Amino acid sequence: MAFNLVKRALLYDTKAVRNAAAIYYNTARNHWNYQYKPDPYPKTPQERAAAAKKYGLTVEEYQPYPEDMGYGDYPKLPDIGTDSKDPNYPYDLPDLKRNFNEPIHASAEIYGEDRYDPSGRPRFSLTHQWTWFLGAIFGSFGLYFWLDNYKFGRPVTIKQYPKDGPHYMFCEK
Amino acid sequence: MGQIMGSFNARNVDLYMDDKPTFEPQEGFNFERKQREMIAKEEDLISARIPPKFRDYCAHYLLDYQVCRYNKMPMLYKCAHEKHAYLNCEHDDYVLRMKEFERERRLRVRENKIVGVAA
Numbered sequence: 001m002a003f004n005l006v007k008r009a010l011l012y013d014t015k016a017v018r019n020a021a022a023i024y025y026n027t028a029r030n031h032w033n034y035q036y037k038p039d040p041y042p043k044t045p046q047e048r049a050a051a052a053k054k055y056g057l058t059v060e061e062y063q064p065y066p067e068d069m070g071y072g073d074y075p076k077l078p079d080i081g082t083d084s085k086d087p088n089y090p091y092d093l094p095d096l097k098r099n100f101n102e103p104i105h106a107s108a109e110i111y112g113e114d115r116y117d118p119s120g121r122p123r124f125s126l127t128h129q130w131t132w133f134l135g136a137i138f139g140s141f142g143l144y145f146w147l148d149n150y151k152f153g154r155p156v157t158i159k160q161y162p163k164d165g166p167h168y169m170f171c172e173k
Numbered sequence: 174m175g176q177i178m179g180s181f182n183a184r185n186v187d188l189y190m191d192d193k194p195t196f197e198p199q200e201g202f203n204f205e206r207k208q209r210e211m212i213a214k215e216e217d218l219i220s221a222r223i224p225p226k227f228r229d230y231c232a233h234y235l236l237d238y239q240v241c242r243y244n245k246m247p248m249l250y251k252c253a254h255e256k257h258a259y260l261n262c263e264h265d266d267y268v269l270r271m272k273e274f275e276r277e278r279r280l281r282v283r284e285n286k287i288v289g290v291a292a
Contacts, residue, residue: 153190155180156270161229168198168206170272
């Protein structure tokens, strides 16, 4: 990835060398996993203010997860599914309905547009769904047990084998 | 519909698919019925490894067909006549079973009527 970016920058950009150096520096020096790791849980007001500033939130809206959950100082953001966000707002990243530098929810994977939306209104109520589900299951069972007494087969007697003999045709000898 | 109701209403005389006929084979006939004869020999069927399931009154046609398959392999289309003869025989066998079923049903209905009149 980084190599391709550098190659393209060198081939097509007039400020090729500077851009390539910037991209190389950025990919090599600023994207280590340990840098994504949240800091320890903030205990003092100063630590809270520092954490809020780090995540681009005001001190009032900053609220960390409980300490025993192990999220450190990561902010607890409102549970809003991407599907419930305004589709007409001019986002910086319209595909994710997200602005640049906007903090990401700790469970962002599940709140994607194609996944779960906690504030979404289901098309059918839960009662409705259960009624149809159980109705189909027990309705089928009911039909099965009821129709059990009305089984019928083809109008034939048992197959004739010579060992069960003698058997007769319906014509004269 | 006819073929379904044929067995559905037979429940009224407690007759179902694959039941055994219970009446005397000659009862109600003014002639003597022809007995079915088994043409294929048991030893031949065993020798040809025909499964017991297929050792019915059509087994000699099946034997012909299998012999033909053995001889003509892989030109199996050359055995079309043997296969047709076998399947025709099986069809007639099935028709015979249907006739037996209908006979059984009518005889039971008749018996019920006679008992009802007597009672």
